[in-house]
Amino acid sequence: MSHLIKNGRVITAEHDYIADVFVEKDKIMTIGQNLKVQADTTIDATGKYVIPGGVDVHTHMDMPFGGTVSSDDFETGTRAAAFGGTTCLIDFAIQTKGQKMREALDMWWKKGELATIDYSLHMIVTDLPEAHMEDMNEMVREGLTSFKLFMAYPGVLMVDDATIFRAMKQTGENGALVCMHAENGGVIDLFVQKAIAEGKKAPIYHALTRPTTAESEAVNRAIALAQMAGAPVYIVHLSSADALEKVSEARDKGIPVYAETCPQYLLLSIEDLERPNFEGAKYVFTPPLREKWHQDKLWEGLKKNTLQVVSTDHCPFCFKDQKEASHKFPTAVRVSRIASN
Ligand SMILES: [Zn+2]
Known part of the structure; x- marks a missing residue:
């Protein structure tokens, strides 16, 4: 053909x-x-661009979250991707606490059978006892070479520094890469609890309870842990100038740190969370939107190669479901759960 x-x-x-x-x-x-x-x-193709197929390295199809599931599965999501010129995406298999990584991976490969374009998976690690270390090596041998860990969402996805360090030590040896969701989850949870106690429940408080310092602190810590472990690290969905500065400093020193940002951080700002009639809820995701001036810094970061990747973090939920969820769940749960990863 x-x-x-x-x-x-x-x-x-x-x-x-x-x-x-x-x-x-x-x-x-x-x-x-x-x-x-x-x-x-x-x-x-007169009047049109001819471009190679895009690769979106960060999506969440068919992902269970807060009693609901992201609204695109591998069929609808990959079909939409193809229409937009994306011909390959990389999603995340999620290991729940106590589950074997292999089991989670098999489940996600199964979900992926609906895909209409090329796809691959990263492995989200939430539990890493010594007995599971060899599982990581086995996956790397099979071609799954990236493992994502969370510094946010305590009690759900967050792992402690020792676990991150051990995972990095392992990837340092087996050639894989640790991807970090870098936000200080413990402190953020305290901010969230305080806001709720004070009745501050509008969408804007999603951003105000997750300050840029919580991101930059975690990015800095992730880099330090990676350095101690002798491994590279990849920061997912970097959203702020403060965090970018940490990546930039490390890269200037020759430390192998990589980072991605997403269109939402390049094009939208915290003001969108203040749209009236609960419209702001459409702009709730994590990390949250920042003040507008951060956008220029991120664009600059892309130009200077401080940021190497633009991904979507595509993780859609229907507005109606979100609104319903807001009535169904206690707000403390809702605030952390309607956010994407
Ligand atoms: Zn994500």
Whole structure:
């Protein structure tokens, strides 16, 4: 099967021009102007960009959360991704406390059978007794090479520093990568409890109870732990200038730290959480939206390669469900649970 995509705008490392792209057996064979080749199909891309398929390294399809499940499963989510030009995504298998990682992984591979594009998985580790260490090595040998740990959500997903250190020590040896959700969950929970006691329950308090310092502290700690463990670390969904500064400082020293941000942090701000009639709830996710000036710093971080990746952290919940959940659950639970990971 071959395709000729004609007259699209093609940007390569060298050129930005109107060109034809000839694809044969899923491989780009030639890019050039007025290609004279025979193809099974010809597509007119006049007025359009021709870009390679995107890889979204951070999504949550069919993810149980707070008594509900993220509203896209692997079928609808990957179909939507394909429409947007994303041809591969990496989701997360979640190990619940006491569960074997292998069991969780098998469950998520099964969910993924519905996928319509390429996909892979990271492994979320919530429990790492000594007996499970070998499981990590086994997964790496099978090709699953990234493990995500949480410094937030105490009692649910959060692990302590010793666990993070041990996981990093292991990945330092087996060549895998630890991905960190870096926010100081213990302190955030105290802020949340205080806000609720004072009756401060509007969506804006989701951001006000998760300050940027809680993120930068955790990023800094994650980097220090990685350094002590002799392993690289990858910070997921970095949202603030304070946290970015910690990554930048470490990278300047040559420490192997990598980080991603997401479109929501580049394009939206804390003001969106203040939209009237509970509309602000549509902008609740974690880490929360920041003051607008952080956006410029993040864009700069991308330009300077302090941030290496843009992912979506796609983890959708329907507005209606959220509203209903807000009535069903005590607010303390709701505040931490309607957030995405
Ligand atoms: Zn996430």
